[in-house]
Amino acid sequence: MNELEPEYLKSAGLKSTLPRLKVLDLFKNGQERHMSAEDVYQLLRDSGDNVGLATVYRVLTQFEQAGLLVRHNFEGGKSVFELNEGTHHDHIVCMQCGHVEEFYDSAIESRQKKIAAELGFTIHDHSLQIYGDCTKAKCPHRR
Amino acid sequence: MNELEPEYLKSAGLKSTLPRLKVLDLFKNGQERHMSAEDVYQLLRDSGDNVGLATVYRVLTQFEQAGLLVRHNFEGGKSVFELNEGTHHDHIVCMQCGHVEEFYDSAIESRQKKIAAELGFTIHDHSLQIYGDCTKAKCPHRR
DNA sequence: ATGCAAACGAGAATAATTATCATTCGCGCC
DNA sequence: GGCGCGAATGATAATTATTCTCGTTTGCAT
Ligand SMILES: [Mn+2]
Ligand SMILES: [Mn+2]
Ligand SMILES: [Zn+2]
Ligand SMILES: [Zn+2]
Numbered sequence: 001m002n003e004l005e006p007e008y009l010k011s012a013g014l015k016s017t018l019p020r021l022k023v024l025d026l027f028k029n030g031q032e033r034h035m036s037a038e039d040v041y042q043l044l045r046d047s048g049d050n051v052g053l054a055t056v057y058r059v060l061t062q063f064e065q066a067g068l069l070v071r072h073n074f075e076g077g078k079s080v081f082e083l084n085e086g087t088h089h090d091h092i093v094c095m096q097c098g099h100v101e102e103f104y105d106s107a108i109e110s111r112q113k114k115i116a117a118e119l120g121f122t123i124h125d126h127s128l129q130i131y132g133d134c135t136k137a138k139c140p141h142r143r
Numbered sequence: 144m145n146e147l148e149p150e151y152l153k154s155a156g157l158k159s160t161l162p163r164l165k166v167l168d169l170f171k172n173g174q175e176r177h178m179s180a181e182d183v184y185q186l187l188r189d190s191g192d193n194v195g196l197a198t199v200y201r202v203l204t205q206f207e208q209a210g211l212l213v214r215h216n217f218e219g220g221k222s223v224f225e226l227n228e229g230t231h232h233d234h235i236v237c238m239q240c241g242h243v244e245e246f247y248d249s250a251i252e253s254r255q256k257k258i259a260a261e262l263g264f265t266i267h268d269h270s271l272q273i274y275g276d277c278t279k280a281k282c283p284h285r286r
Numbered sequence: 287a288t289g290c291a292a293a294c295g296a297g298a299a300t301a302a303t304t305a306t307c308a309t310t311c312g313c314g315c316c
Numbered sequence: 317g318g319c320g321c322g323a324a325t326g327a328t329a330a331t332t333a334t335t336c337t338c339g340t341t342t343g344c345a346t
Contacts, residue, residue, distance in 0.1 A: 115248060
């Protein structure tokens with residue numbers, strides 16, 4: 001578990017507690033980039049840590065509000081979180097294997113701004129996901 | 144309640160029942176274009192019809208599968224449905240008043256296709272919502 | 287080391303949706 | 317128009333994701 005994280009939490013206005021450090025470590029040094037509350041809970045449990053599920057939900061929401069994590073609502077009804085690394089991106093999700101790729105397209109971004117302006121809206125946020133089948137070798141369901 | 148709807152249901156492979164006719168009528172002739180299961184349930188209840196909530200959920204899902212309705216997952220955790228009129232569009236939602244505007248942008252659509260192809264995905268679907276504040280006169284929260 | 291507010295863990299509560307199952311309905315056939 | 321039967325319905329229980337409650341523990345400043 002990274003030594004710098006306690007300071008990282010402090011500077012985000014959150015006191016450094018064991019559950020928070022463990023969750024943050026998972027996102028910073030773990031295998032998965034996009035994780036649900038249940039994912040985080042199980043991974044912590046698997047590594048022998050005893051963190052309550054309610055605490056996982058609390059910490060994820062706090063991290064989101066502090067700007068450390070970003071929340072996404074992919075299809076499937078559960079929130080998914082990832083580290084906030086400052087740069088916005090959107091997602092394409094494989095409906096067969098769940099694999100997620102990230103992309104950023106400035107043409108799409110600027111068209112969104114234009115559309116919002118034309119319709120008289122001030123943009124706060126947007127959510128774009130493409131759903132399909134990946135044909136990558138890593139997809140266990142590829143043809 | 145429109146006289147042609149029984150045939151409309153039949154041709155969609157669904158037998159013409161009272162609850163189905165009422166739900167369909169709401170989407171075809173009602174005030175709201177985008178409605179959740181609870182919205183539909185309450186509107187039917189308000190108009191004196193006694194339709195079970197479970198039936199509303201069942202019918203909405205059946206209509207979606209039959210291609211009569213389209214389901215959207217806006218923020219807020221509940222599914223929202225609208226009449227499928229053949230043409231795809233995306234949505235911009237006011238975070239103050241909930242007002243929804245629809246838009247279609249061929250530049251965004253074609254960029255999505257290109258991105259999916261580059262990443263080795265076959266697109267099945269996509270979901271794009273812009274969230275902001277509307278400045279329209281109709282927004283009860285405008286400045 | 288001590289104190290205390292903040293955070294935690296377990297489990298109850300809530301919200302949206304789905305499953306179960308006894309009763310009712312739509313519809314083809316007499 | 318009445319029968320019969322499988323599909324559809326409505327009430328309610330069950331499920332899933334998430335939040336709330338509350339007694340206990342912990343981080344951290346004194
Ligand atoms: Mn991402
Ligand atoms: Mn629409
Ligand atoms: Zn795949
Ligand atoms: Zn508005």
